[in-house]
Amino acid sequence: MTIKDVAERSGVSVSTVSRVLNDHPDVSDAVRTRVLEAVRELHYVPNNSARDLVRPQSDAIGLVVRGVGNPFFSAVIRAVEEAVSRAGYTMVLHQINTEDNELLAAASLARAKKLRGLILLGGCFDYTPEQTAALDIPFVCCSFTNSFGSLKKTAYSSVSIDDEAEACRAVEMLIREGHRKIAVLLDSTCDHSISELRYRGYRRALERAGIPLDRSLVAESGDFDMAAAYKGTCRLLERTRDFTALFVISDSMAVAAMKALRDGGLRIPEDCSIIAIDGIDMSNYTVPTLTTLIQPQAAMGAEAVRILLDMVEDRAGNRHVRVDTTLRLGGSVRSLN
Amino acid sequence: MTIKDVAERSGVSVSTVSRVLNDHPDVSDAVRTRVLEAVRELHYVPNNSARDLVRPQSDAIGLVVRGVGNPFFSAVIRAVEEAVSRAGYTMVLHQINTEDNELLAAASLARAKKLRGLILLGGCFDYTPEQTAALDIPFVCCSFTNSFGSLKKTAYSSVSIDDEAEACRAVEMLIREGHRKIAVLLDSTCDHSISELRYRGYRRALERAGIPLDRSLVAESGDFDMAAAYKGTCRLLERTRDFTALFVISDSMAVAAMKALRDGGLRIPEDCSIIAIDGIDMSNYTVPTLTTLIQPQAAMGAEAVRILLDMVEDRAGNRHVRVDTTLRLGGSVRSLN
DNA sequence: TTGAAAGCGCTAACAT
DNA sequence: ATGTTAGCGCTTTCAA
Numbered sequence A, B: 001m002t003i004k005d006v007a008e009r010s011g012v013s014v015s016t017v018s019r020v021l022n023d024h025p026d027v028s029d030a031v032r033t034r035v036l037e038a039v040r041e042l043h044y045v046p047n048n049s050a051r052d053l054v055r056p057q058s059d060a061i062g063l064v065v066r067g068v069g070n071p072f073f074s075a076v077i078r079a080v081e082e083a084v085s086r087a088g089y090t091m092v093l094h095q096i097n098t099e100d101n102e103l104l105a106a107a108s109l110a111r112a113k114k115l116r117g118l119i120l121l122g123g124c125f126d127y128t129p130e131q132t133a134a135l136d137i138p139f140v141c142c143s144f145t146n147s148f149g150s151l152k153k154t155a156y157s158s159v160s161i162d163d164e165a166e167a168c169r170a171v172e173m174l175i176r177e178g179h180r181k182i183a184v185l186l187d188s189t190c191d192h193s194i195s196e197l198r199y200r201g202y203r204r205a206l207e208r209a210g211i212p213l214d215r216s217l218v219a220e221s222g223d224f225d226m227a228a229a230y231k232g233t234c235r236l237l238e239r240t241r242d243f244t245a246l247f248v249i250s251d252s253m254a255v256a257a258m259k260a261l262r263d264g265g266l267r268i269p270e271d272c273s274i275i276a277i278d279g280i281d282m283s284n285y286t287v288p289t290l291t292t293l294i295q296p297q298a299a300m301g302a303e304a305v306r307i308l309l310d311m312v313e314d315r316a317g318n319r320h321v322r323v324d325t326t327l328r329l330g331g332s333v334r335s336l337n
Numbered sequence C: 001t002t003g004a005a006a007g008c009g010c011t012a013a014c015a016t
Numbered sequence D: 001a002t003g004t005t006a007g008c009g010c011t012t013t014c015a016a
Helices: A003-010 A014-021 A029-042 A048-054 A071-086 A102-113 A163-176 A194-208 A226-239 A251-263 A297-312 B003-010 B014-021 B029-042 B048-054 B071-086 B102-113 B163-176 B194-208 B226-239 B251-263 B281-285 B297-312
Strands: A060-066 A090-096 A117-121 A139-142 A157-161 A182-186 A218-220 A245-248 A273-278 A291-294 A320-323 A326-328 B060-066 B090-096 B117-121 B139-142 B157-161 B182-186 B218-220 B245-248 B273-278 B291-294 B320-323 B326-328
Touching: A003 A014, A003 A029, A014 A029, A048 B048, A060 A071, A060 A102, A060 A297, A071 A090, A071 A117, A071 A251, A071 A297, A090 A102, A090 B090, A102 A117, A117 A297, A139 A297, A157 A163, A157 A297, A163 A182, A163 A194, A163 A245, A163 A273, A163 A291, A182 A194, A182 A226, A182 A251, A218 A226, A226 A251, A226 B281, A245 A251, A251 A273, A251 B281, A297 A320, B003 B014, B003 B029, B014 B029, B060 B071, B060 B102, B060 B297, B071 B090, B071 B117, B071 B251, B071 B281, B071 B297, B090 B102, B102 B117, B117 B297, B139 B297, B157 B163, B157 B297, B163 B182, B163 B194, B163 B245, B163 B273, B163 B291, B182 B194, B182 B226, B182 B251, B218 B226, B226 B251, B245 B251, B251 B273, B251 B281, B297 B320
Parallel strands: A060 A090, A060 A117, A117 A139, A139 A157, A157 A320, A182 A218, A182 A245, A245 A273, A273 A291, B060 B090, B060 B117, B117 B139, B139 B157, B157 B320, B182 B218, B182 B245, B245 B273, B273 B291
Antiparallel strands: A291 A326, B291 B326
16 A cells, blocks of 8 residues: 555656645646545555655754653643644654653664754753764753763753752741751762752852851662652651751652651641652642642743754754742741741 | 664665664674764664564554553553563553553554554453454453453463452451441443443352342442542431441542531441442541452463463464452451351 | 665655 | 645665
């Protein structure tokens, strides 16, 4: 079942069929109708491989997600897919593990699928120009920027929150409520990633308030998953219970931390307040509801697509967009004032 | 950068390069080494479109997931991807919404990507032979079976738990602990899906124990997501509080239900016990930990791939595998005895 | 063991 | 407005 069969069936040449199929103007209505009819009768479906082989460029946009099953990404992925299809493009989703190198994955995906552009979700923060050299298509980093790398600002696009500032804002909220002994739960203080950035925000907030940094209140889980977060919180509790609030760098980690605090005999928020950043669905259903700074996940996904397509279609150059978070006032923070 | 460049670079013909790339036997070691070297130096990546165009069949296995962001699927997807790649195949993931028809999506994906086989995750339970006729490749239903449809058992494969029996088991556990007034939270009693099956199990357990069905204790949320589950539970509470336990058909719904119960002033498990089925990561971190029947998600994904590849490679015909759940004893069930 | 050459199904010049 | 035809990059006969 090829274009040739359709051509025979409708009594025209293959090029005419091709024209009809690709919405080219120079086809008479009569012929167009006839061809479309043959297509329907024959249940003809174009062979994409043949198409891709011959077309200079595809309509594929890649979305490389690092960290399978990270709940924060779900809503973003949905939004990206929707925006991509609405624009008439196809989304190619590729999930990789945290250990994997997303630039390598992206480069081979780009080659394999002839991608027009790329969105990276949850990547590293320290790309070098050498590493991105293999990527000869525009790309936008979604939910992160190249904070620790040496990429020129003009070499890529991004849409993200100001991680350091937002973390600072979260901690300052705790301080405003009278908390002085504030612990922090993070992946690592120096992972060159979101964790390190938000840790900086934590320190900045303390500094501004004149609170000295107490290293014993810094809990490193070594990973972003809930199991690690739970254990990290337990270790913190073994070390000290001399804190009234906990700032967690992500919602999902915060959910696990809440559990650890409760299992450790602490009531939330009576004995320990907790605040986080992300705003995933699940943290709406903790008891008490998690107080958190919500990232506008859907808007970020849509914006990433907008930026990318502006580049792909040469409407605009690269750009970097900062979005704001929204405070969700749950019941997990108690005022000491 | 084509196979031709590699051929020139290594001083052989394109066919030889092709042979090396496809692990054909009749190539001298010397030539093979030389070609591989050229490949590396040139960073050559085969053009998949050209490959697919010429090859009678691809190495692609499709995974169609219905219900984006359903946390239960994450672990399954991971397992499928791993098993597929380990077997030397490529996984093509396609997510669709609950409203979308996965058979249509699957059929067009199969055609477009020349799929060898298909795994359906979270599909419908009522396929008819006519609907699956378009699918001319083997497929296996993962985490569900065609319980309400008219498919011949030999027309497809499946790996799933015995939803009705497991639901019955969960409810019987509540009964064994002395509960008689047991509510149930589900999507719908007649959605021809997992919800209906597990509802049957609920009724069977009551029946066996001689407990009459009380329709006022049946809460239909109308959807599987947490927001719907929360609202459904609230409506239940408005109607009646005369129950000591709640069986929820899925973990994620149970998490939302727990919140609703708490918000309604009920303590868990003192005022209301709760049990569910699924065993997703998140339900490990509720307070108290959710008591649930864990589906072996990773094993199910791996098994689905095994079955499918057995069919694809003609090692075996179709088969239906039933797996067992494991009880996770959380703290959400209280004994009345 | 290797090479030459014929397509795979499609699009896009180029002709008409 | 429509047809003819040359490839796209690759695999695979068939010959050598």
